[in-house]
Amino acid sequence: MILVLGSTGKIGRELVPALLDKGARVRALTRDPARARLDPRAEVAACDLDAFDPALLDGVDRVFILTSGHGSDVLAQERAVVKAATGVERLVKLSTTGVHFGQTDPISSIHAAAEQAVREAGPDWTILRPGTFMDNRFAWLPAVRGDGVIRVPESDPASALVHVRDIAEVAATVLTTDGHAGKTYPITGGEALTTRRQVEILGEALGRRLTYVEEPEADARARMLGYGWPASAVDGFFELKRQSAGNEEIVFDTVRELLGRAPLTFAEWAGEHAATFA
Numbered sequence: 001m002i003l004v005l006g007s008t009g010k011i012g013r014e015l016v017p018a019l020l021d022k023g024a025r026v027r028a029l030t031r032d033p034a035r036a037r038l039d040p041r042a043e044v045a046a047c048d049l050d051a052f053d054p055a056l057l058d059g060v061d062r063v064f065i066l067t068s069g070h071g072s073d074v075l076a077q078e079r080a081v082v083k084a085a086t087g088v089e090r091l092v093k094l095s096t097t098g099v100h101f102g103q104t105d106p107i108s109s110i111h112a113a114a115e116q117a118v119r120e121a122g123p124d125w126t127i128l129r130p131g132t133f134m135d136n137r138f139a140w141l142p143a144v145r146g147d148g149v150i151r152v153p154e155s156d157p158a159s160a161l162v163h164v165r166d167i168a169e170v171a172a173t174v175l176t177t178d179g180h181a182g183k184t185y186p187i188t189g190g191e192a193l194t195t196r197r198q199v200e201i202l203g204e205a206l207g208r209r210l211t212y213v214e215e216p217e218a219d220a221r222a223r224m225l226g227y228g229w230p231a232s233a234v235d236g237f238f239e240l241k242r243q244s245a246g247n248e249e250i251v252f253d254t255v256r257e258l259l260g261r262a263p264l265t266f267a268e269w270a271g272e273h274a275a276t277f278a
């Protein structure tokens with residue numbers, strides 16, 4: 001039995017069916033089973049990670065560790081899970097490329113500490129370090145549905161964006177096949193695209209012209225605060241951007257090596273989600 005944290009999130013939504021299709025038994029964790037819309041083949045477990053219930057590990061031999069959330073102490077959440085899971089066979093932790101590059105922004109620092117807890121816990125472990133998700137471009141949804149003008153911070157670097165399905169398929173492989181103990185896998189897409197090119201590709205998928213506008217960081221910051229982001233989250237976001245700028249364009253071969261195929265492209269992502277943006 002595999003316990004999947006974050007089963008209703010971006011990666012989790014792809015990971016749960018991928019594991020079930022491989023014949024694995026899955027216990028999918030969510031705070032709210034009534035709203036979770038999980039694959040009916042999965043066993044659904046209700047839990048808030050702020051108060052992890054160790055009984056959720058009964059009969060579990062593998063754990064996929066993913067946390068998320070503003071306002072939560074995700075490091076404490078991950079440490080509590082790891083502490084309770086010392087008796088399982090295998091831990092697979094979702095981290096970030098920021099750790100690979102030694103970044104010290106708040107998100108990378110938390111992941112680095114959580115990785116350490118996983119390595120020291122006792123069970124076999126594998127760390128997955130994805131780069132920036134293509135799904136982050138859903139932030140452009142209101143602009144695309146509105147005037148079609150996409151405002152991007154002027155410092156945005158070219159990025160080897162990764163499709164969450166590729167991350168989930170790598171995770172499913174690592175959870176269900178051997179040979180990954182003690183390994184750390186950075187995961188990116190197959191090519192670095194400038195933000196201007198990403199906007200063009202999305203426009204091509206939608207069959208309409210989108211306008212790319214670079215905006216000063218101060219304007220981007222004000223806009224995010226206007227959306228209701230806490231100031232600390234906005235600071236963390238820009239600190240991460242500053243530190244990751246030179247690293248975003250680096251491409252890793254992990255998807256091809258583990259899945260035996262090319263990574264999914266941003267054009268494929270845009271095509272899949274065209275109806276959502278329309």
Ligand SMILES: NC(=O)c1ccc[n+]([C@@H]2O[C@H](COP(=O)([O-])OP(=O)(O)OC[C@H]3O[C@@H](n4cnc5c(N)ncnc54)[C@H](OP(=O)(O)O)[C@@H]3O)[C@@H](O)[C@H]2O)c1
Binds near residue numbers: 047131
């Ligand atoms: N976005 C990127 O570009 C990027 C890049 C590299 C690494 N990452 C890492 O990827 C991870 C996932 O980030 P994401 O933004 O994609 O999040 P996500 O997986 O979409 O986050 C939502 C998930 O977290 C669960 N969750 C949130 N708070 C919870 C709590 N208190 N107790 C139990 N479950 C809780 C939600 O479950 P319910 O709502 O169903 O309870 C949902 O399944 C993060 O560690 C992030 O640092 C992201």
